[in-house]
Amino acid sequence: MSSRKGRKEAARVVREQMARERRRKRTLWASVAAIAVLVVAGLIGWSVWSGQRSGEVTVPTGANGDGTGIVAGSGPVTVDIYEDFLCPACKQFDESVGPTVDRLISEGKVRVVYHPVAYLNRFSTTQYSTRSSAASGCAAENGRFREYAKRLFAAQPAEGGTGLSDDQLADLAAEVGMDRNGFAACLRDGTFKPWTDRVTDEASRAGITGTPTVLVNGEELAERSPEGLTAAVEAAGR
Amino acid sequence: MIMTAMPTRSDRWTTLRPWLGLAARLGLAAVWLLAGASKVGDLAASGRAVNAYQILPYDVAVVVGAALPFVELALGVLLLLGLATRLVAGVSTALLVVFVAGIVSAWSRGLAIDCGCFGTGGELAAGQSPSYLPEILRDLGFLALAGFLITWPRTPVSVDAALAGDPTVEDDDE
Numbered sequence A: 001m002s003s004r005k006g007r008k009e010a011a012r013v014v015r016e017q018m019a020r021e022r023r024r025k026r027t028l029w030a031s032v033a034a035i036a037v038l039v040v041a042g043l044i045g046w047s048v049w050s051g052q053r054s055g056e057v058t059v060p061t062g063a064n065g066d067g068t069g070i071v072a073g074s075g076p077v078t079v080d081i082y083e084d085f086l087c088p089a090c091k092q093f094d095e096s097v098g099p100t101v102d103r104l105i106s107e108g109k110v111r112v113v114y115h116p117v118a119y120l121n122r123f124s125t126t127q128y129s130t131r132s133s134a135a136s137g138c139a140a141e142n143g144r145f146r147e148y149a150k151r152l153f154a155a156q157p158a159e160g161g162t163g164l165s166d167d168q169l170a171d172l173a174a175e176v177g178m179d180r181n182g183f184a185a186c187l188r189d190g191t192f193k194p195w196t197d198r199v200t201d202e203a204s205r206a207g208i209t210g211t212p213t214v215l216v217n218g219e220e221l222a223e224r225s226p227e228g229l230t231a232a233v234e235a236a237g238r
Numbered sequence B: 001m002i003m004t005a006m007p008t009r010s011d012r013w014t015t016l017r018p019w020l021g022l023a024a025r026l027g028l029a030a031v032w033l034l035a036g037a038s039k040v041g042d043l044a045a046s047g048r049a050v051n052a053y054q055i056l057p058y059d060v061a062v063v064v065g066a067a068l069p070f071v072e073l074a075l076g077v078l079l080l081l082g083l084a085t086r087l088v089a090g091v092s093t094a095l096l097v098v099f100v101a102g103i104v105s106a107w108s109r110g111l112a113i114d115c116g117c118f119g120t121g122g123e124l125a126a127g128q129s130p131s132y133l134p135e136i137l138r139d140l141g142f143l144a145l146a147g148f149l150i151t152w153p154r155t156p157v158s159v160d161a162a163l164a165g166d167p168t169v170e171d172d173d174e
Helices: A002-052 A088-106 A128-141 A145-154 A166-175 A180-188 A193-205 A226-237 B009-040 B043-052 B058-081 B085-108 B132-151 B159-164
Strands: A070-072 A077-083 A110-116 A213-216
Touching (some): A002 B043, A002 B058, A110 A193, A128 A145, A128 A166, A128 A180, A128 A193, A145 A166, A193 B043, A193 B058, B009 B043, B009 B085
8 A cells, every 4th residue: 555655756746847857858858949049140140241232442543551531631630520411410510610711721731631421321211321421522533522422412302201312312413514424424324333332431440439520630520610620630640 | 606816916926927928029029120210211220229328349330330220120120029938038128228327328428419219329310319218218128028038938829839749838947
């Protein structure tokens, strides 16, 4: 009687142990599968991104040595201007301080490097920041970067919309004296989109997190006004 | 003679808990799927958003930024399926803690950035100011969901429950 009870008890213990063992195995394999899924997902992301990075970059005429911006002037003080054609503060900066920049260039005091970054693509439905920056590359190729950039700011679309169409971008080019067909082809072929990616990536690498950002000999300009820029350039040139 | 016993507090908790767990699991799954989907379209921007925190070197930040959206999507799918729920909730917790730490660090260093939590951030549009506190509070809410799932990983309608066969038995070793 008591020995039968004992056998029953022993069998129950064995059953429980086997069940626990099965559970442990199940949990182990589920964990291995989950971790494998996560690792593979990360690797997919890495390889997709590597594939997206364009190997060949066509740099427009008038760019600086490392191809991260368009140069104007040849003065002793270097001014880097990071701007996105969709950014309202950049338009404001261009309108209020642009004439001072032009004057400093013509007086031979500064060498300006314009970096048309595409930071604000998420604020348009058509990647307007990238398209307008690549368009400014087409203009640079024609030696009209500055004139075209001014037109882009003057015609700046609102954030959150579709931005200007490629047709409208070509119209602006014609207005500043460029061949409309050639310009439209440059946009259509996406000739300078890889360049825009490079300009943007290198700006990010340089720690530029907002637009407009203005550097005078590498130092960020705190007061983005005509007086502020003039003073900073004079201080740097001394 | 009254035979019906009033349901006790713990009875109610026992019936309710699996469904709360299911809600937590699906809620956290939605968070990851949305977060991943909003970033996956522009991996370069995702990398810039990571770089904007100025914590990792640029070359590391862009790789992390590229891998992150896919890992987030995978976490969402695993939670949706309910596979290895406790482990996935643990990974979610670790990731959320890193995010909160990143935001706190950006805040304390006075960086003006968009957290890039949903959609690729990094840079703020003009006139936008950073909203660090709401972002941290939101992440703490997500952490609470993950914490629930770590404590009680067994939820109905999950691969875990299907594998176990008996969804009412809570494994202690899972």
